[in-house]
Every structure is written in C-alpha cells, then in structure tokens.
Amino acid sequence: MNFNFTPFPVLETERLTLRALNLDDAKAIFGLRTNKEVNEFIDRKRPNNLSEARAFIDRISQLTSNNEGIFWVIESKNNYQLVGTIGLRHFEDEEDYAEIGYELDPSYQQKGYMSEAFEAVLEFGFKEMELKTIEAFTHYNNEASIALLEKQKFILFPDRTDEGFVNNRSYRLEVSK
Numbered sequence: 001m002n003f004n005f006t007p008f009p010v011l012e013t014e015r016l017t018l019r020a021l022n023l024d025d026a027k028a029i030f031g032l033r034t035n036k037e038v039n040e041f042i043d044r045k046r047p048n049n050l051s052e053a054r055a056f057i058d059r060i061s062q063l064t065s066n067n068e069g070i071f072w073v074i075e076s077k078n079n080y081q082l083v084g085t086i087g088l089r090h091f092e093d094e095e096d097y098a099e100i101g102y103e104l105d106p107s108y109q110q111k112g113y114m115s116e117a118f119e120a121v122l123e124f125g126f127k128e129m130e131l132k133t134i135e136a137f138t139h140y141n142n143e144a145s146i147a148l149l150e151k152q153k154f155i156l157f158p159d160r161t162d163e164g165f166v167n168n169r170s171y172r173l174e175v176s177k
C-alpha cells in the first residue's frame with residue numbers, strides 16, 4: 001500500500017469540511033483532548049498546555065507527510081469552527097488495513113455530524129486508498145461510539161484484542177476481497 005497524502009485530500013460533506021490539521025488549531029485541539037466528556041472512554045495522554053498540543057500537531061503533520069497516517073480536522077461549514085477530528089492510521093500492507101479514530105466536541109454530538117464525516121472517510125478509505133478492512137477499537141461501555149459503528153455496519157469481533165487496552169473491543173468493516 002503506497003499512499004500519497006500530498007496534496008492533502010480535503011473532503012466535503014453537506015455540513016462539514018474535512019481538512020488538514022495546522023498549528024492554528026492548537027487551542028481547539030487542546031480543548032478537545034482535555035475535554036472530560038470527549039475523553040471518558042479514551043485512554044490517552046492529555047496535553048498539559050498549548051505547547052504540548054502544538055507538539056501533537058507536529059507529530060500528526062509528520063505522520064501525514066510520511067504517508068503513515070491521515071488525520072482530518074472536522075470543520076463546520078456554518079462557522080468554520082473545529083468541531084472534531086477523524087483519522088486513519090496503523091496501515092498494514094498484507095490486509096489492506098487501517099484503523100479509524102474519531103472524536104467530536106460534545107456540543108456537536110448526536111446531530112449526525114460524525115456519521116456524515118465517517119461516510120466521507122469510509123468512502124475515501126475504500127475507494128481512493130483501496131482498503132479492504134477498517135477497524136475501530138472502542139471501549140465496551142462507549143455506547144455512542146458503538147451505535148455509530150453499528151450504524152455504519154461495523155461488526156464486533158469479540159476475539160480480537162487491542163494490545164494494552166483490555167476494555168476495548170474490535171469492530172471491523174470489511175469489503176469483499
């Protein structure tokens with residue numbers, strides 16, 4: 001799988017623009033990654049300050065320029081605010097595989113925004129990147145995430161484990177090979 005994310009593939013949906021992350025997003029990224037509600041079921045290191053948020057943005061930008069992952073900012077077309085993020089990473093050649101990750105600001109949740117973003121990213125993953133499998137690891141109590149995945153026809157794979165995250169369950173969407 002040889003991907004090339006330059007120029008960056010901006011995706012458009014009815015209400016959203018999915019665009020590249022940049023250093024001007026540091027404050028919004030800090031807000032998302034420190035928000036208690038957003039992080040309730042996500043086991044990850046939180047930035048302590050804006051400079052750690054900027055370091056995160058640098059790492060993500062590097063990943064994308066090395067074609068090792070792709071991370072979109074979800075921006076509202078209404079007000080140009082960063083309302084969430086969505087990305088694909090952990091590519092595996094043999095399986096044409098990627099893992100998906102996603103988060104949305106609480107004030108934008110339960111309005112169909114992530115479904116809209118998800119559909120655009122799934123289409124990009126399966127059609128443009130020619131992936132065959134997209135997997136999401138999600139905490140077994142994360143009802144919102146599970147509802148979103150099931151709506152997108154992801155299927156629970158109870159025997160798969162997420163190394164280091166015992167509470168996570170695997171949901172996969174596979175297209176026929």
Ligand SMILES: CC(C)(COP(=O)(O)OP(=O)(O)OC[C@H]1O[C@@H](n2cnc3c(N)ncnc32)[C@H](O)[C@@H]1OP(=O)(O)O)[C@@H](O)C(=O)NCCC(=O)NCCS
Pocket residue numbers: 037038039041042101102103104105108109110111112113114115116136137138139142143144145146147148151
């Ligand atoms: C998971 C998350 C991205 C869902 O985003 P969202 O924009 O609210 O989802 P949508 O509005 O597109 O809803 C998708 C489906 O999930 C359902 N859903 C959403 N939130 C729900 C909740 N809290 N409880 C139960 N169902 C929920 C919706 O009803 C919808 O199904 P429907 O169309 O059949 O009614 C959002 O809750 C979030 O960012 N959570 C915090 C971060 C996180 O946990 N990320 C996942 C890490 S693995």
